[in-house]
Amino acid sequence: MHLAHPAVLSALLFSVGLYGVLARRNAILVLMSVELMLNAVNLNLVAFDVWLRDTLHAGQALTLFIIAIAAAEIGIGLAIVLMVYRNRGSSDVDRLRDTAEAHGPDDSGAGHDGETPADREEKAEATT
């Protein structure tokens, strides 16, 4: 089999995951995209492991480890998202702007965003 096939597939999957991480608004969807990126890496590892015929099978072992770590990551990540949702009433990544500059010309905008969570929650409930 041509090595370029799994390599290109993993590169494309990685980029798709990247797009998801950057473009998705819901934090859980962001986590899904992260999983996708991890899997793209896994595919790469397996493909190269098979190609190299590694006696230690480092690629496959590493893949297993990554799967385990990804599982842990998704557990912790979801716990954090739930925490944020519980405290803020929203799990939208682009609304968590506490690190924004508080003063200056952006003040009114930041304040607007600062008081939105309650509004957003109402809206979210209205839409459901």
Add this chain to the structure above:
Amino acid sequence: MTTTTLAVLVPLLPFLGAVAGLLLGRTAPGFVRPLAVLPTLAAAVLAVLVALRQDGGKAIDAATQLTPTGSVPIDLALHLDGFAVLAAILVGIVASCVQIYSTGYLRDDPRYPSYAALVSLFTSAMLLVVYSGDLMVLLVGWEIMGICSYFLVGHYWETPEARAASLKAFLVTKLGDVPFLIGLFALAADAGTFRITGILGAVAADAIEHPTLIALLLLAGVAGKSAQFPLHTWLPDAMAGPTPVSALIHAATMVAAGIYFVARLLPLFAASAAAMTVLAVMAAVTMVGSALAALAQDDIKRVLAYSTIGQLGYMSGALAVGDRGAAVFHLLSHGAFKALLFLAAGVIIHAAGTNSLAAMSRMSGLAKRVPDAYWTMTVALLALAAIPPFAGFFSKEAVLVAAEHAALGDSAVAPTTAGWFVLVAGLMTALLTAAYAIRLWLLAFRGRGSEAPDHGRQPLSMTTVLWVLAVPSLAFGLTAGRLPRWFDGHELTPTLTTAVLGTGVALVGGLITYGAWRHSTAVAARPPIGAVAAHPDAEPAVSEAEAIAAHIPAYGDIAAAPDPADPARLLLGPLHRHAAAGFHVDALYTALFVRPVRAGAQLVRFLDREVVDTYVRGSGTGTRWLGAAVRRAQTGNVQTYLSALLAGSVVLAIAAVVLSNINAGS
């Protein structure tokens, strides 16, 4: 102990006393007075011992080199000749008297420990100057004196006069010190050494290439330190310091340093006729001008200050005619009686509660209140006026004799013109000196009006030293026959011509003043003017500080008082106004130097505030604007940040790949 060891101890003891006083001043106040008085007293005793051992014989030289100092070596050297040992005795005695006097005068002053330590340090510096055989070491003492003078004149720093005076004293003397330093370097470059013996040897071998230039540069420093025209203006203002400081620094020692320096290096100055003439003119102008100014002063201490300038003019005159024996003789006797005058004036100021002669002339019985000061001051004034047989008579006659010799062409070193300048000016000054001495005496002790306030007896520590100092004022002149052995060997006894002339003009001056005084007191109404200190029972220093501070509010001027009963008005006529202001030298300096400097400072301030600061502020504002612009990027949206980060990484990765491809291809 060898003479050298003793001589080293003489400046060292007051120095150690000063250090100990500064260190223990706060923790052990009980030790401050002994630490101030005893080392100085011991130094005086040791100075006498050194003088006895040296005994006017060959100069003792000793030197040790601490560390190599390059092409021109600097040694810790002693050069003990007759001038040095006698001047050291004067310094030691006057400093001891002043320290003892100060224990009474500043008895309750909270800053007494630092004051006493500074006086000790000053004494040590002066003794260093006196004994030092190396010009660099001499310069160290010279500058320490300058800085001590600054601190001591500014002792009453709460008053603006004292602050201004200390600053002025420092700046004016420094103005002279800069050319002095250059002159020292030029001298060392020519002679190849800083040692006095080496320099004198070079002068004798005619190895100095630019004697006139060096002598004139050095003269600038001497004029600054010894308050000669045109750098004399700091001395009258320095009277804003405490009286003992005036006695020690501005009468007996520091101002003597300049004269003493010239006396040490006289052969160098004598090598340049121009320098001698300049010195003579300087001395003549100083003498006459200061005597006129002294006649018009109202503050008793300012009278004495101008008188000091005039007497220093005599000494420079003696040097200008090439007779350093006469100069140092006058220096010694003047040191004694001028210290006495100042210390007595301090007692009088305390007793009268004012430093204004106009106010004192409206008090009767001041002489009865302070009999010690009255009698000793009378002796000292007679000495100042050069009435025989007081000390001043002999020393001044020595100067006049030397000037006469020079004028008649008998002197080997001095130009004839210099002799004539000094002689004529000296005689005029003798007349004026007698006049202001009598005026001071009459106004202070022969006042009429209300009874002088009674503050009880003056402290013993203050009155005793007056009598101690009265002895040399009275009798020092009698040693004139023995002194030449210590000096160059010139005869110092008066000759008949000058004695008659000098005493004659002095008597004439005194009598004229007396007549004027009778006249003016008879005709002038006596409006009760005057300001008297508010705390008459406080320590003397407090009354003095208050008197100084009150003079301008009371009379509108620090120097003069609008007193129609002042005989000086009658004597000087229209000149009085100018004389009282010191012939407007200060105003001239203000116009010539102070205003331009201030204007320059204003300009610099303007440039700094309006131009430089604009850039500084502009950079600040620019940064803030930039920050505000960058702040817009800080939206708080993590995805934006991440996008920027990854975009950057992609760009970097592409750049790396492309570059490696290019490199591989090339």
Add this chain to the structure above:
Amino acid sequence: MTLAAAATHGFLSPTGVEIAFLLVGIATLGAALIMVTTRQLVHAALWLVVALGGLAVEYLLLTAEFIAWVQVLIYVGSVVVLLLFGLMLTKAPIGRSPDADSGNRWVALAVAVAAAASLVWVVVDAFRTTWIDLDGPAQGSTEVSGEILFRHWVLPFEALSVLLLAALIGAIVLSRRDKEGPAQGLPADRPVREGNS
């Protein structure tokens, strides 16, 4: 080997495995694309199942069978379930939600396209003439994997178990409800899933 492979293989003579790989790959990529673009959040999770399942098939095709089964078990079996739970617990809207994508979309697209282009370029440039030899015994059979895992990789394996324990405790601590806190929270289902892994 590579040269020999290059000599015997060609782009125009794909093997059956290769064709299968390509087809499954296209399906996987399509599922991933739909996952990141769909407006229905629950559908996104389901499309993720398709994508991960496709990847499992790819592993099988690459003869890494043990990893393929682990992939199915853990990802498809538990991670996606966990994500669906998360979606539900955060009251994710069911149906089309108009604002599933943030305003960052175009920037994200640009970055992703740039990353994809550069990566594909580099990968293709590097591995244009490289073939994988899939003949011979399966390289990722359970036996082989178990042998290497417990013979050569024991220490990292044990370290990983400690990491999982830490994650377990961390998740519990994070999601534990405060006594006076709001009555929303996660049931203690994650420890079960952790146990699975």
